[in-house]
Amino acid sequence: MILYYITFYLKKLIKMNIKSSSELVQNALKEINTITPDEALKLFNDGKCNLIDIREKGELDKMGRVENSNHIPRGMLEFWMDQEGPYFKSGKLDMSKEMVLFCAGGLRSALATKTLKEMGFEKVSHIDGGFAAISKSDFKIV
Numbered sequence: 001m002i003l004y005y006i007t008f009y010l011k012k013l014i015k016m017n018i019k020s021s022s023e024l025v026q027n028a029l030k031e032i033n034t035i036t037p038d039e040a041l042k043l044f045n046d047g048k049c050n051l052i053d054i055r056e057k058g059e060l061d062k063m064g065r066v067e068n069s070n071h072i073p074r075g076m077l078e079f080w081m082d083q084e085g086p087y088f089k090s091g092k093l094d095m096s097k098e099m100v101l102f103c104a105g106g107l108r109s110a111l112a113t114k115t116l117k118e119m120g121f122e123k124v125s126h127i128d129g130g131f132a133a134i135s136k137s138d139f140k141i142v
Contacts, residue, residue, distance in 0.1 A: 025107050028114035033125040037137035040100050040127045044068075044139075049098040052077075054112050055131065059104060063131060066102075067140040074108050078115060098123035106130040 019027075035043075043049040051069040053060065054077055065071065070093060072080050079087040083095070093099070099121055103109040109126035116124045127134060135141055 021107075025110050028110045032110060032113045032117060034106075034110070034128050035100065035125045037127055037129065037134045037139065040102075040125075040134075041137060041139055043098060043100060047097075049100045050093045052093075052099055052101045053131070054101055054103050054109055059131075063104075064135070064141045066131075066134060067142045074103065074112055077112050078119065081116060081119065081121070098125060100125050100127060102127040102134060103130045105132055 040049070040051065044051050051066060053065060053069045053071050054074040055063075055071075056073055056075075057071075060071060076087065079085055080089055080092075081099075082088055099116060101109040101112050101116070101124070103112070106126065106129050109130060113124050113126040
């Protein structure tokens with residue numbers, strides 16, 4: 001019987017400390033700037049942002065990509081954006097412009113946007129609905 005209570009409380013304690021991915025996304029959305037595909041297109045066409053596709057290469061190959069967007073896979077984002085790190089791609093992005101991120105549906109980009117804010121980026125947004133929404137807008141898909 002004692003073992004039952006120990007197991008019960010340990011499971012409860014462990015569960016209390018683990019957040020779901022849905023919770024992480026919802027918390028991120030409260031802290032970040034979310035823009036529509038049309039707002040992103042205006043920023044992009046006006047030359048005011050770096051449009052960053054954080055999907056994996058296989059997703060780009062399968063679904064296409066936004067013409068003239070920058071591809072930085074989600075798994076490498078923090079490393080490629082760290083100007084002091086060995087993976088930083090000097091000249092790839094205009095660091096004075098807003099960073100506008102998107103993924104397939106808007107969940108990963110919400111988390112990635114929050115991470116860039118935590119890194120100190122002030123002008124960073126993500127596109128609501130991700131590539132699914134972008135592909136229905138006036139962005140050119142190649």
